[in-house]
Amino acid sequence: MASLSSLLNNPILVSTGPFIIIFLIACIWFRAGTIVSLLERVWRLAAGKAEISDSKLIKLNKELRDIEQFNFLYGFKIKSIGQMHQIIEWMEKHKLGFADIRSTKKWIDMRTMTIQLPSESYIKWRIAGFIFCALLLMLTSFPLGLKSALLQFKDSKTWILLDKHKAEGLISNWVLGVNQCDGSQESKSLIPELTKSEKEIICQSFQDKEVTEYVEKTLHTQRLLFGFIFVALVLSIMNIAMKIKSYELARKLQETLAKPNN
Template sequence: MDSAYSILRSPILTMAGPICVVILIIFFWLRAGSIYSVLERVWRVSAGKGKIVDARLSEFIQENYELEKFRFLYGIRIDTKPELYRFFEWVKVNSIGVGLAKRANKWINIKSSEIITAPKRKDYYWVAGLMLVASFLLMACVELASYKYAILQLKESQVWFVSDAKFAKDIWGDWVIEKSQCSTELKSLSEEIGATSSELGVICESLGNEDFEHFIKKAIEEQKTIGRIWAFLVFCWMLWGLFQANSISAAKRIIEQINEIHKLTKTS
């Protein structure tokens, strides 16, 4: 079995960790608009907790940290303290709850004269498309979590295939390798699949082997774990899509509320 381990790998678990880290960093970046906090922690790990002596630099860094924290918590794009104070005034004058403003964060632009933008018809289509794509991805993740074959790849030839330890077959079902074929069809299989003869030889020796069955079971368990993790992440993406739909609803409500206040002001 050592030879089988030397030519095979289960790539799902290897790819999962980096993908999750990248997703989390992208989420933070999109939410906060910057990654100063992440970079600060990287700096502390590499250079230590050095104290900033210059008062103006310290104040500048602290201000950016506070603004980034506000953006991450409320999702509202505010880059300077004057913009933050203008937002506070706008909320107060129009009697807008902070929770409602937070829900409508996508449509709030403190730099514009109107501050809030009315959602368009295409925005509804965008959210619907997002939910559709997420639904397909969720089904793919669920399929991976319940897939009964191990997804494998030959290291040298980079050929992908699936196996249950009794046979090996192409992911798309174009070819199948069974123990009975190994003695007579090895050369033709090598040409058809694109794998080397030595790789196919090891696969043939491994089919039906108890250690190979253990290897396959372990790979399937890894797939199930990763499939569940990815399904959870996609489910979170679907929730985010629902939040976007809720944000559209909140923006419409704020605009209606502002218009109503303006009408009352004019009549009085």
């Protein structure tokens, strides 16, 4: 059973720990707008129990902490207590929930407390981007699930799928297996997409250990590359979907606020 000291001395944790801490601080700073609360704690650690005696400074620090907490929890970028009170009063007046406001905060004009939507081209481009990423995701899933290395010959520019037992065309419907390499030249000549030297290279790959290792290494790199692209596309699709949802919620909220009883 691992002890706490062994976990803390883990080389991976030791090497990545500072970067994780910096990343977390940057995330808090970005979302809250400031890090006064964090700096105040650092000051208390450095100066001990030194207390602030000035009443105005105490009030200012309290307001800054309230603003940071409000921005961090609800995702706003307010800069004063007045703006915070304005949002809360606006919500109470129109009987709005924080879930609605948090999803549509991007479209709220803090000066006029109204919903300001972009032009229709905004949502059209997001829908087009969603469809484009979805199509790329489908294409990326194909090489990600392959058990053969995807290679291209320089001379014929032919793309092939190669493993330990056979090579097949990515587009053309042909297969060159181990049995064909051991057989007559006639079976190999039925593949016009490849040059003679390329066919020999494929046959050699079934026997040559170095070539086999190269194919396995290429397959590993291929999976890592397309796996990274796959994850990036999934995150992009989620991001676009959230933006489309935010736009639709803001549009409905705008219609609700435009009613006479609001």
